[in-house]
Amino acid sequence: MHHLxxxxxxxxxxxxxxxxxxxxxxxxxxxxxKRFARENNLDYDELLEVEAMRNLYAYKFTFRx
Numbered sequence: 001m002h003h004l005x006x007x008x009x010x011x012x013x014x015x016x017x018x019x020x021x022x023x024x025x026x027x028x029x030x031x032x033x034k035r036f037a038r039e040n041n042l043d044y045d046e047l048l049e050v051e052a053m054r055n056l057y058a059y060k061f062t063f064r065x
Contacts, residue, residue: 021059022052
């Protein structure tokens with residue numbers, strides 16, 4: 001569960017959430033993504049970025065007003 005202040009949805013907060021998501025994805029699926037990128041001649045960092053964005057939809061957020 002991620003707690004966010006409704007008044008604090010600036011670019012820095014969004015970037016922080018994306019970095020947290022990237023770390024989660026890298027820990028959970030990093031080896032699989034690396035293998036897939038190598039087998040299909042794709043950029044690992046781009047795949048990680050896309051999967052991190054998808055992963056954000058799995059998070060549960062609560063907002064404080």
